[in-house]
Amino acid sequence: MFVIQEVASRGLTVVYGPPGSGKTSVAAKLADKVTNRILWISTNEPPNILKTTFARVGANAEKFYVFDFPRAFRGNIAKFIADHIHEYEALVVDTINGIAPHEEKLEELAHGFLYQLSKDMPIIAVVEGVSKQVFYIADNLVKVWSKENALGHTVRYLKSC
Structure with a gap:
């Protein structure tokens, strides 16, 4: 994890994997x-759930300024980020x-907006599934997946690509 965090300290880092694999964590x-x-811009989890996640992974919740945007209001998210990003040192978009909602819009948002922001600060974008349209502009890729072991425990895996 220490090597991955050094990589994530600059540019656009994409964290991807299947639902429930631990991407948000x-x-x-x-x-x-x-x-x-x-x-932290969330389109999936409300702030109270994210605060629990932050505590579970040992992250300092005081560092995070969480804004929850239901998917119905997705058109306002890019404007909100553009208006407020100067107040922060990094951005996380989950997801x-x-x-x-569509692959062509995803590529446009990632390349035309997030990649440009990543020249000034670290950006971490959480992606559900696999999106080759976003991967090609990412400076760093972190794949997350999980498997159940013989004892029935879930084991999470990370790979920096």
């Missing part, structure tokens, strides 16, 4: 290690799929 841990004022 990984993004929280990475962001916590990278900087102190983090704008980028919640902002752009």
Whole structure:
């Protein structure tokens, strides 16, 4: 994890994997290690659930400024980020799929907006599934998946690509 967090301290980092694999937890841990004022845009989880996630992974919840945007309001998210990003040192978007419902819009948002922001600060984008349209512009890729072991415990895996 320490090598991955060093990589995530610059540019656009994409954390991807199947639903329930632990992408949000990984993004929280990475962001916590990278900087102190983090704008967290959520399209999936309400702030109280995220605070529990932050505590579970040992992240300092005081660093995170969480804004919950239900997918119905996705059109306002990019404007909100543009208007407020100067107040923060890093940005996490969980999930980028919640902002752009179609692949072509996802690529446009990632390349035209998030990638440009990543030149000034670390950006962590959580992606549900696999999105080759986003992967090609990412500076860093972190794959997350899980398997159940012989004892019935879930084991989570990370791979920096």
